[in-house]
Structure formats: C-alpha cells, structure tokens
Amino acid sequence: MAQVLKNHGKNRQTNAAYRLRRSKNVRRPPTPFDSRCTIMKLCQFILPLVFLATACSGTMTVVDGTGSDAGPLDAAPDVSRDAPGDGNLVRVPEAHRAQADACDHVRGPGSWPPSVDAGQDTGVPESECYSDSDCTAGINGRCNNEGRMPSGSCTYDKCFNDSECGGTNVCKCSANSGGANVCLASGNCRVDANCGDNYCSPSFGSCGAYLGTVGYYCHTREDECVDDKDCKSSQPGQGAGYCAFEPTVGHWKCSYTACAG
Amino acid sequence: MNRLRENFVVAFAVATAFATGCSTGADSPQQRDELSSDARAYLHNATFRRQTLEESLVNKSNGYSELRLAKYKDDAWGALPEWNPPVRAITAADIGTSNAPRVVDSAGDSTFQTLDIDVAEDEASLIELGRRAFASYPMQILPQMRIALAEQTPKSVGIWEDDDRVGGLQWVALPGNAVESAVTCATCHATVENGSLIAGKNAADLQFGRITSLAFGGGASSAWGSGRVDVTADEVDNPVAIPDLRPIRFQHNLHRAATLTNNLPSLAVRIETLIITSLHETVRPPRTVALGLAMYLMSLGENANVPARDHRGAAIFEQTCARCHQGAERSGPPVALEIVGTDRAVGESPERTTGMYRVPSLRFVGDRRRLFAAGQADDLADVLSPTRKAAGHRFGFDLSEEDRAALTEFVRLF
Numbered sequence: 013m014a015q016v017l018k019n020h021g022k023n024r025q026t027n028a029a030y031r032l033r034r035s036k037n038v039r040r041p042p043t044p045f046d047s048r049c050t051i052m053k054l055c056q057f058i059l060p061l062v063f064l065a066t067a068c069s070g071t072m073t074v075v076d077g078t079g080s081d082a083g084p085l086d087a088a089p090d091v092s093r094d095a096p097g098d099g100n101l102v103r104v105p106e107a108h109r110a111q112a113d114a115c116d117h118v119r120g121p122g123s124w125p126p127s128v129d130a131g132q133d134t135g136v137p138e139s140e141c142y143s144d145s146d147c148t149a150g151i152n153g154r155c156n157n158e159g160r161m162p163s164g165s166c167t168y169d170k171c172f173n174d175s176e177c178g179g180t181n182v183c184k185c186s187a188n189s190g191g192a193n194v195c196l197a198s199g200n201c202r203v204d205a206n207c208g209d210n211y212c213s214p215s216f217g218s219c220g221a222y223l224g225t226v227g228y229y230c231h232t233r234e235d236e237c238v239d240d241k242d243c244k245s246s247q248p249g250q251g252a253g254y255c256a257f258e259p260t261v262g263h264w265k266c267s268y269t270a271c272a273g
Numbered sequence: 274m275n276r277l278r279e280n281f282v283v284a285f286a287v288a289t290a291f292a293t294g295c296s297t298g299a300d301s302p303q304q305r306d307e308l309s310s311d312a313r314a315y316l317h318n319a320t321f322r323r324q325t326l327e328e329s330l331v332n333k334s335n336g337y338s339e340l341r342l343a344k345y346k347d348d349a350w351g352a353l354p355e356w357n358p359p360v361r362a363i364t365a366a367d368i369g370t371s372n373a374p375r376v377v378d379s380a381g382d383s384t385f386q387t388l389d390i391d392v393a394e395d396e397a398s399l400i401e402l403g404r405r406a407f408a409s410y411p412m413q414i415l416p417q418m419r420i421a422l423a424e425q426t427p428k429s430v431g432i433w434e435d436d437d438r439v440g441g442l443q444w445v446a447l448p449g450n451a452v453e454s455a456v457t458c459a460t461c462h463a464t465v466e467n468g469s470l471i472a473g474k475n476a477a478d479l480q481f482g483r484i485t486s487l488a489f490g491g492g493a494s495s496a497w498g499s500g501r502v503d504v505t506a507d508e509v510d511n512p513v514a515i516p517d518l519r520p521i522r523f524q525h526n527l528h529r530a531a532t533l534t535n536n537l538p539s540l541a542v543r544i545e546t547l548i549i550t551s552l553h554e555t556v557r558p559p560r561t562v563a564l565g566l567a568m569y570l571m572s573l574g575e576n577a578n579v580p581a582r583d584h585r586g587a588a589i590f591e592q593t594c595a596r597c598h599q600g601a602e603r604s605g606p607p608v609a610l611e612i613v614g615t616d617r618a619v620g621e622s623p624e625r626t627t628g629m630y631r632v633p634s635l636r637f638v639g640d641r642r643r644l645f646a647a648g649q650a651d652d653l654a655d656v657l658s659p660t661r662k663a664a665g666h667r668f669g670f671d672l673s674e675e676d677r678a679a680l681t682e683f684v685r686l687f
Contacts, residue, residue, distance in 0.1 A: 165483060167490065184490055194490035197371045197423070198416035198453070218413050218551070219485065219494070220506055226416065226489050252508075259414045260356065260555045262448035271481070272413040272456065272551035273504025273513065 106239045108211040109203050109228060114173040115185035115193045122147075122154030122167075139164035154192070167192035174202055182228050191224075199227030206230065215257040215264070219271040229257035229264070236265040243267075306395045312568070315538045316394065316560050319347050322542060329539035330532070331607070336507065336624035337532055341546055350549050356556030359385035360409060363419070363442035363454060365434070371423035373452035374444055385446050390559045396568065399561065403569025406562050407472060408441040408463070411455035413551040417488035418442050419454035425487065431478035431499055433465040440479075458566065461502070462518045473519035473573040475500060477642035482512070500643040505625060511618040514648030519637040522571040523602035526631035529646040530620050531607035541567040577636045578686055586683025589676050593669045594635075594684075603635035603687055614665030619646035639685035657681055 122144045140146075140155075141164045147153025150168025169192050170176075171183035177195035184196050201212035207230035217226035237243055243253035243266035253268040314321040326345050330338040344350045359376060361384050367374075377383045388410055392398040421430055422439070432440035441459030444452050461481070464474045482497030497503060501512040513529050527533040527543055545563035549556075579601065580587070590598075599605040607629035610620045620630050630646055644650040649663030657677055659670045669680060 165486065165496070167486070170490075186490060192490045194488070196489070197420045200449075200451075217417070217489075218415055218553070224489060256553075258553050258555055259447045259451060259453055260358075260552050262451070265553065265555065267553040268506055269550045269553060270506040271502050271504050272547060273461075273502050273515075 103238055105211050105213045105231065106241075108213045109182070109201075112174045112182070112203055113185070115169075115171070115183060117152075117169075117172060119152040119154060119169060119186065119192075122156045122164075141166050152192070169193040171195050180206070184225055196225065196227050199229055201228050201230045213264075216254050216267070217256070218267075218269075220254065220267065220269060227257070232263040234261075234263035236263070238264070306397050308394055308396055308399070309537065311536070311538045312396075312399070312541075312564060313394065315541050315564055319351065321538070325538045326542050326546075329534050329536075329542065331526070331534065331629075332532070332627040335532070335622075335626050337528075340550075344554070345542070345546060350546070350554065350557060353549065353555065353557040355559050356552065357387050357390060357559055357562070358411065359383070359387050359446040360411060360443040360455075361385045362409070362437075363422075363439045363444055364437045365439060366437075367419070367444075368422050368427065368439065371420050373419060373454070376446045376450065376452060385444070388562070390561050392561065392565075394561075399565040400568045400572050401565075402561060403565030403567070404472075406458075406566055407569060408438070408457050408459035409443060410457055410548075410558065410562055410566075411443050411445045412457055412460075412548060414445060414447070414453050414455050416453055417485045418456065418460075420488035421484040425484075430484050430487075431476065431480045432460075432484075433463065433470075433476065435465045435470045440476075458518075461515045471519075473517065473521070473570065474637075475515040475517045475641070475643060477515070477648075479515065498648065501648050505622045507622050507624040509618065509622060511622050511647070513619050513646060514643040516633075517637060517641050518570050519573045520577065520602075520604075520634035522574045523577075523604050523634035523636050524631070525602070525604045525634075526607050528625055529631060530622060530625040531627045531629045531631035532625045537567055537571060540570065543567075574636055580683060580686035584679075584683045584686070586679040586681070589672065589680045590683055593672065593680065597632045598635050599632075603638075605632045607631050614667065615645045615663065616647050616649060616665070635684055636687045638687060653681060653684060 142155065144153060144155050146164075147155050147166035147168065149166065150170070152169040153166055154168075155164045156167055169186070171193050174181070174183050177183050177197075180200065180202055182196045182199060182202050184194050186192050198217070199215075201207050204210075204212045206212055210231045212228050212230055214225035215227055215229050216224070231238065237255035240252075240254045243255050253266045255264055256267045257263070258265045258267065311321075315325070323345065326341055327333075330341070332338060333342065361374065374384075376385050388402075388406055390402065392402050418432075418440075419442075422432075427434050427439050432442075434440070441457040441463060443455050443457060445455045446452055459470075459472065461476050461479060462473055464471050464476055464478075477500040480499050481502050482494035485494040494503070497512040500515050502515060503510065503512040505511060505513075516529070521527075521535070521540070524535045527535050527540065533539055533543055541560075541564045544566050545558060545560065548558040548563070597605050597608055607627065609629050610617050613620075613630045615630070620626060620628070633644075638644075638653055642652050644652065644656050645663060645666065650656045650661060650666075655661050655663075656666065657669050657672075657680065669677065672680065
C-alpha cells in the first residue's frame, strides 16, 4: 500500500488512500498470463518518445487488486498488460471509479485558527477570514488554514454530484472537514465505463501531492505505472513518487516533482 | 627632396590612419555578437555540460544534486525527446470559461504555433530567442490556471495583464488532441506596473497557492501566501518567495539555499533541468531555448544603476552591509543559516540544503517585494526596520533613524 504522505502542515494523501475512500473496488476477471515484459524494465531508464507506441509485447502477469508489498524498485514496475487487441489491458488499479458517488452535504468546521503562533516569524499577508462565519460567498463556507503560515482562506462546496459539473467533469468530494467539494475541470473520464475495457482513476497534477486529485483519466496501453506503489524509486533524489497521468505523453507514468521553481 | 620626404610622411600618416581605423578592435559589432566559448560549448559539448553541472553543485548530497548527478547524462535525460509544442497565448477572451480552445478550428485554421528555435548561434539571436521563450515556452502544464480564470479575474488572484496577454500563460497542444494551460517564466517572474511589463521582477501578488486551492478544493497550498510557491518535493511545508531575476547576472549563487554557483553555463543547465523535472522527465527543452533564456536573463541587469560613491549612505553601507553584499554586484558567497538568522525552513529543505542562504544581490532591491527566503519581509524598509515582525537579519537595527534613512535611500539607487 502506498505510504501516506501526510506531514507537518501538509494534509497530503496518496492517490490510493484518497481514491479508496470514495471508490468501490470492482473485481474483473484476471487475465492469466505468465511471462514478464522484460522491455519494460528498460523503460525506467529510456523514457518514451511523445508519440511512441509501447514497446512492450508478449504476455502478462496477473496482479490482483491488493498486490503485494513492494520495496524499492530498481527495474521498471510490473505494469503487466495483455498483448494488443486482447480484453483487459491493465491490472486493476487500487483506485478507480466504477460508479459516480454523490458527496454528502455535511461539512465539518474549518481548520482555522492555525496551529502556529501568529506572532512568530511569518510575514504572511492578512487572512481572508478568521472564522467560518466570515465565509458567506457560497455553500458551506469554511475558514481554513492548512499550512505552516497562519493565513485563513475561505472554501465553499461547489457541487455534490457529477451532473452539477457539466461535460465530463467529476465532482470531487472533500477529503476532510476543511476541504471542499469541487468540480474537477481536467480529466477525460468520469467512470470506468468511459474507458472501454480499461479503468478510470484519479490522478495528481504537475505540482504533485499538494493538491490531491486534479482529474480522472483513463488508463492506457502505454502506461508505465498503475498505482503509486509502482513508483518507489531507488534513484537518488527521488523518494516516494506517485503514479499520475502525464499530459505531455498522454499516459500514466511515475512522477516525483513539485511545482516548477 | 624635402617636398618628396614631406609627401612620404603625409602618405605614411594617412595610410596608418586608415589601417588603424579599419582594424577590428574589441568593440567591433562582429566580436560583440559572437558567442562565448562557454555558451558554444554548452550547446555542443556533452562533457562540458556535465562538468558544468558537477562544478556548480554546492552540496552534492542533497536531493537536487543527487538527482541531477544521476540523470544529467546523454543516455538518461539527454536521450529525452526535444519538446517544442504548438502554443497560443491565453488572452482576455479566455477569461470566464474553463474550456480550452481547439488546436484547429472548424475552418481548419490554427492559431497555435511552435516557438521558432531555428536561430543563428550568435549572442543577439539567442538573447532574442530567450526573450520570446520567456513568455511563451511552457514550463509546466497547470490546469488550475484556466480553472481559476473561469471564475476569478486575473487581478483578483494576482495574475498580471499586459495588452491582451494574461500572465504569460499559454494554451499548449498535447497528445490525444488535448489542450491545457501552462505557465511560462513570465507568469511568476514578471509584473506589469504603470502599463509596462517588467521582465524578471517577481510577481509578488501572484496567489499561486490560492489559485491551486480554488481549482482543486483546498490543500496546503492555500496557505502559501502571495508571491510564494513551494517548489520542492521534500514533503516539508517550505514555500519560497518567488525570486527577482533582474539581478541574476550579479548573483553569486542560484536558489535561496545557495544550491548552485552562478555563471552563464550553470544557469543554462539549471534552466534545462528545471524544465525537464517540471515536465516530469518526459521531454527536454531545446538547448538553444535553455541557453537563450539564460542569456536573456543575464542581459536584464545590464542597465542597473551605479549610485554615486559620495552619497551619505555609501559609507554606512560599507560598514553595515558590504561584508556580505560585496562589490558592485552587491552579492557574495553564501552565509550560514545561523548567521542570517531568518526562518530556516527553506534553507533546511532536504532537497536543496547547503546549510547556507545565498546572499541576494541588492541590485534592483529598491522596488522589490517579498524579501528573505520565504518572503517574510515586505520590502527594503521592512528589512531595515527594528520593529519588523519577521526574525533574523538584524543588521542595521542599531543605526540612528537618520543613518537608516540615508542607507535606505542609497540602497534604493542600486
């Protein structure tokens, strides 16, 4: 199971932990293949061209939904898949959206006041709010401070189900009392059925685990990973990564970085 | 005979004058435009690039260094495909909707273009390429920008507007007919003041954390504050103030934590690897773009002021500040965190730490905001104020009010 990334001042969660709270595991028939795709071991070191089809061929190893504990990986993860043209293409991700769940209308109190002494060295500009009652511009307004620096900001529930979001956008339910329900305006699926024989899973964005899920994307034949546990790199300078949809290549791959800077 | 000698002397003098006037001196346009040997080596010599990286890393044991030492090689990051995607500037017409445009419209036309990187390898051409790339080359794909602008005005979230451009943001054409919003260097490192774009100056009002929080429903980024971004994946809450790039040519070190030594090729390598990691090691920028950006940034400070030495504040500066902010650059070697005394979170980042903070160049500091590593001090006056809330950097606190005013006035002239 991917490790929890929660840390001081940062309410981060892994993709898997976040998704499992809101999705249901749907077991699909496993595909009984035995051999490993050895070419994928090289893919960790030779990153694919933008428009390169997968070089992987051959048969696939069954990996069930729970998976086994995975230690540091020096080789490419066992992103087992069928031969092209076969049915299921990717092992069942630990988190995927088989059906759309509605968000509840109950929201706990905001996280303000902050846990740090506002008199400490911060220099952060004034807060937007100092109590939940200050947040009146929308539904279920809450005043939150989720970082090291004491600065309150208002958040509001923007939706309670997908139909309120339009297009193919997903209504992301808040992960905690401070977070808000929002319409995710990025992504290319709402539920597994949108992805043919593949799965629709939540993904972090370019700034990493800071934001939680930023969109739901279909898994593809070209994926380099399926779950966060596939991304425990042994490369120096890269710790616990995450499996995310990478828009520059159009498929899922391991990522380790944060916002540009 | 005398007339013949006289004519010879005149002729010789004239010939000498012509020869002198036609010789190529140090200031000839041809020599000014030639690339330095380092710049040319960066473009064409992998061994030089690797050596530059190794020599620039101050602490080879932090995460930043280890990752680059492992992957900045021809058979790793060097093997990534070059990326120069079709882009289109996000304009005022895009505000109010989160829908991305099509790359090709119903009439079969496209307003998307790739950056023209086919330029001559000379100084002027590469600086011009860098200038164009500064506000058009996509540094990181960030859908939260278009999502936030669907409901917020640019001003309300600190995004600058200039003519029809919005924050230097770009639509980027991606695989699978996808289009997404991206930031450029200019998004964070430019401002608009009095109707003019100031390239390099930090976007002190940019609420990047709030933009992200609004788009995706909360999170630690909501508390970053204006002009700050957490750029390290070190699982520590340590947002850093967006730096002012105008004085980069004067900087002794790069990064707040003094992670790198600074010169043209090391800056080019830094920019190149920044883009690679920001795009999750899937692609790399054209090296002409990385070098062009470095050269363009280095050119920003060419016209920085040099205040008069007889200013009353000059002597006070020498006594109070010049031990660290040295020479004409007003910068210097990095200083231990405990000596600086300000908040240590940025300096202790496991990803970038050197045990020191860089000494920021004071060139252009007069109108700079969000000073110190995490932006704890509002501006120059706040830095020198004995009643400042933020701790540390107490240099000059014991000055008289009169001396402090003279010092402040002097430093504002840099």
